[in-house]
Amino acid sequence: MNIGFPQLESLVVRRGLCTGCGSCVGICPSAALSMSRVYGEPMPVCTGVCSSCGLCSRICPGNDVPLLELERHCFGRNRKPALADLGVYRNSYNGYARDDFIRKKGASGGVVTALLVHALETGIIDCAIVAGFNTEKPWLTEAKIAASREEIVDAAQSKYAVVPVNMRIREAVKRGYRRIALVGLPCHIHAVRKMQYYGIPRDISVKIKLTIGLFCASQFYFEGTRHILVEWCGIDKMEEIARLEYRGGDWPGHFVVQLRNGETVTVDRHRYVYHMLMPHYKRDRCEMCIDWSSELADIAVGDYWAPQRTGPDYYGTSALLVRSSAGEEVVKSAVEEKVVYLEDLDPDKLCSSVGFEMKKHGAAYRLAQRQQFGWPTPNYHMQVDYTPFFRDFHMAPEKKES
Template sequence: MSQEGFRLLQRECINTGLCYECGLCAAVCPEKAIEIKMYDWGRNPELTGTCSCGSCTKCYDVCAAKIVPLAKMEKHFFGRNRKMDTVEKVGGVFRFVGTGCAADPEIRKVGVSGGVATSLMIFALEKGYIDGAVLAGYDQEKPWIAKAYVATSKKDVIACAGSKYQPHPQLLGIREAYEMGLKKIAVSATPCHAQSIRRMMMDPELQDIASIIKLVSCNFCAAHWALAGTKWLLKTWLNIDMEDVREMNYRTGAFPGTMRIRTKDGQLHEKAFVRSGGVAALGRFTPEECRICLEKVGYAGDVVFGDTWGHPVLPPNFDLFPPTEEQKKADPRIRHAAEKGLSAIVARSEFGLKLLQECRDAGKILMWENTPEETEAFLTSVAAEKPTWYGPWIEARKHRGMPVREYIL
């Protein structure tokens, strides 16, 4: 019985340090022979069963850890390739770039910034565009560990709101949704995970499971910091052992967010996550697979959301430098950003833009388009971060004959 597919995956993507723990290799394995095993240092895909599919290479075929066929993805899902003489060269194909926020105060409260991603998922569910969404939640037994969660109601979606600053095999949720009998789902994913999803969606042999995916929602991503970073942060900041956590939110409350932990004894522990240096501290725990990633802006997503860091008009520091009343009156974006923050929004596909517009027209979100100058400044700023941070690391690997991720444009 052949195991050549997994051995190829192991040789090219796992043992080279490129694997980003998405779990899609396990999700598409016909024999369920691959398990994403967890260790103190992170997770690793391992062959725990027997391959019995002849020369099957499905697990390798869906992996985008080594080869990212961006040009092929863009043409297939967005109808064209990026315009290399415009800001699309670094920002990817887009039909809309702007900002927005949820109209529902409940959603605005639980969202990391504007809450648009949460609002859009709920709208898509309620309008019947999807019958479920693969989102990032927490493990019920170990609520400090992020885990894929299949949401089928507004309550489910709201329960998953907020960023999970740790790696986890999010795409295992696709197989769970498929086995639940769902027929049309959305998947929330980091940029690297979204690239694996698109590889699967382009594979004719995987259409049984891939065809249920109707929307890929991405987030801006600097890195998925190792769980060891969260453990260290909890102990150093709040004197909490991770195993004592009952509920965890990395960023909640007033923008840019407070880390809020409730322990098993019922006590609430809080500290400003961004302003007290939590994000910077977690950066020390950036794993190797993130250090060879150049993609922050979600090139493969139908829609992409993030904070407004780098926006020329809406920098997310109004908590430190409040705008004047005149500024808030002159630009409603500034008023809303000062209240709770705004979501940065990028729509790449026709369907992604259509869904956003319908959500806005239904009164579920507020949305403003950037000027061309704002779009160029914003996308240029965000897209430049990873090449600046990780470029030297990548060049060193190349010089030493070590593999890196290849983006094919």
């Protein structure tokens, strides 16, 4: 029996397991699916005639992600058992874009933007599917196909609201692109790897040549953004907004809203992230995700919060885990051409991150709790060890003489 979108909707969407990645929309050969907004959140809906081909169910990362099987397929081996579980990787670095404009424009270090621009200009890729903002409604996020340096740079910085990046995949192929890069969160990458593992749809899966995954502690409901805009910024009419940035201004980046009347409203990052979004508006599906460092991406990138690198002129640096030969090729070329500056990084230092604790321990424990009660949960086909272990959070306890 073929499984079409009605079954996917019943088993995944209506059970709270949809990640909002947009993959089902992006691979539907009948163009029968689209992304709508329900309670302000992107959600797939059937707006055409479903052919029951089953593609959307096969590649959906909402309820089934055979993580170790996909890892073996991508990298030829599985991760080594370790408490500090970061997946398979060849090299670990931290660094920044050498182009000062790109570095300041990025969320922290500008490495993702710099690597994409370099890959585009050297012909490694011919476009990148990235997260941006809607042109007509600039307070809403939107997936973009970037085929120029300007378009890639314009999509820099973090987006703290769901972006169905994968919905643009088939569109990119139809527009003639054959060497596609995709930047996404772990769930976006999970879907891409399922496409490549199953070889479906082949006309799409073989054209994705590079995946850059972002470290992800959680994604947030747009409702959190709306509350910040209304309650903290005094903006009750979204149409007043000309531009919104979640990591705007000087590093580490703040919530910056430019209004059509020329005014600018800024909310400190630590206030809005740690006192509004993180405690109150984390997406429920994210609370069960055990992948923090985009374990299936060719290159995984995230903020690096080493205190010894802070200072008045500090722009931030990016941490990188290079996992595949494709990722290694891009990074090596970018270093040789002086596009990025990188230095070796002890990967264990990444484990002091709040994101690591939230995903590898908190979410893993929450997943186990929900499973024991029979609640809807994703299946990662692996046992995750959330056992606590000592980590130096840059503030090791002082040892006293007995």
